[in-house]
Amino acid sequence: MDNLRRMVIFFHVVKAQSFSGAARQLGIARSAISRHISLLERDIGTRLLNRTTRQLSLTEAGKTYFQSCARIVAESEAATQRINQLQDEPRGTLKIAAPVSIGNQFLTPVVRAFMQRYTEVNIELLLDDEIVDMVAENIDVSIRVGWLHDSSLIAKKLGDWPRFLCASPGYIEKHGRPEIPAQLTDHEWIIFTRLSAPHHWTFTKNKRQEQVQVKGRLRTNNAGVIHSSLLAGVGIAAQISFLVEEDISSGQLERLLPEWDCGKAGVYAVYQDRIYQQAKVRLFIEFVSEEFNRLI
Incomplete structure (x- = not known):
């Protein structure tokens, strides 16, 4: 369950191209974003992001993992939309x-x-x-x-x-x-x-x-x-x-x-x-x- 949440956080970090941008979108502290990404990398046993003081970039493993995360986020958003339709129509x-x-x-x-x-x-x-x-x-x-x-x-x-x-x-x-x-x-x-x-x-x-x-x-x-x-x-x-x-x-x-x-x-x-x-x-x-x- 924690990793599902961390996959969503990872997706937003990549889309925002920064920890700070993801933190603003998700409404949580930048330090929490960094900790979740580190724990995600530890759990799956590989580095997903190359970090420098200026920018973030995806590793080869990160690119593959991001595609999976993007599908999960898209499915989640689609499911929420379908439920909202049931509530409204x-x-x-x-x-x-x-x-x-x-x-x-x-x-x-x-x-x-x-x-x-x-x-x-x-x-x-x-x-x-x-x-x-x-x-x-x-x-x-x-x-x-x-x-x-x-x-x-x-x-x-x-x-x-x-x-x-x-x-x-x-x-x-x-x-x-x-x-x-x-x-x-x-x-x-x-x-x-x-x-x-x-x-x-x-x-x-x-x-x-x-x-x-x-x-x-x-x-x-x-x-x-x-x-x-x-x-x-x-x-x-x-x-x-x-x-x-x-x-x-x-x-x-x-x-x-x-x-x-x-x-x-x-x-x-x-x-x-x-x-x-x-x-x-x-x-x-x-x-x-x-x-x-x-x-x-």
């Missing part, structure tokens, strides 16, 4: 993770629109209801519903989706329509196990709260299973509004206890680094935030 592959239902119904159209706007960005979209390890999987942005547990990550809240309590007309015809939250204890629920307390619900109306403990034979960690089971008349469930609004409009599902608030689901864009955030990440988070606010 959206390009390259953007890897995004999201739950399956959110990804299918909300995020996929957003991704398509983003790709149309930023043609130099490729998207890899990973849909999984399990929370992925963003570092291990090299994820740039994760769209999450609910609380953020990873203290090392940064979350931008996109907003809240209200939860709608729903059932199919067939279920309601067979089991009846609950009129108050307390009656929900007599109904069959479809239990979403990813919630922190899936059997306990709080309903609010005019600042009055009622807590209900529910039961159900079907338990799942997949929102898609809950949705299809709702449509099939298996039971009652509370789903984020975005996933069931069309079904309610078409009559395939009916909203229960609409005057009672059964909570909201916070939606977050999660990423790893605020300081060195690449343009593709920053612009996607801004884009998805705008699209979310347009929908709600």
Whole structure:
């Protein structure tokens, strides 16, 4: 590592034709420049520079070594330029993770629109209801519903989706329509196990709260299973509004206890680094935030 630094110093000494000139360019003392060159020559076992009181000149070995140093400096500068472009211009592959239902119904159209706007960005979209390890999987942005547990990550809240309590007309015809939250204890629920307390619900109306403990034979960690089971008349469930609004409009599902608030689901864009955030990440988070606010 020290010799890499000394190669850069040697390159600048040759380009400046003096220790003093290199010292000014690099912002270090002339004596430090001289010491680094001496240590470099010692480590590689040959003299690189002929020194006189008036000028410096390259030895034969120095000429060969300078060509290698010049290539290293050029590659380093090119790499820095490429990284700066990534910071300033959206390009390259953007890897995004999201739950399956959110990804299918909300995020996929957003991704398509983003790709149309930023043609130099490729998207890899990973849909999984399990929370992925963003570092291990090299994820740039994760769209999450609910609380953020990873203290090392940064979350931008996109907003809240209200939860709608729903059932199919067939279920309601067979089991009846609950009129108050307390009656929900007599109904069959479809239990979403990813919630922190899936059997306990709080309903609010005019600042009055009622807590209900529910039961159900079907338990799942997949929102898609809950949705299809709702449509099939298996039971009652509370789903984020975005996933069931069309079904309610078409009559395939009916909203229960609409005057009672059964909570909201916070939606977050999660990423790893605020300081060195690449343009593709920053612009996607801004884009998805705008699209979310347009929908709600």
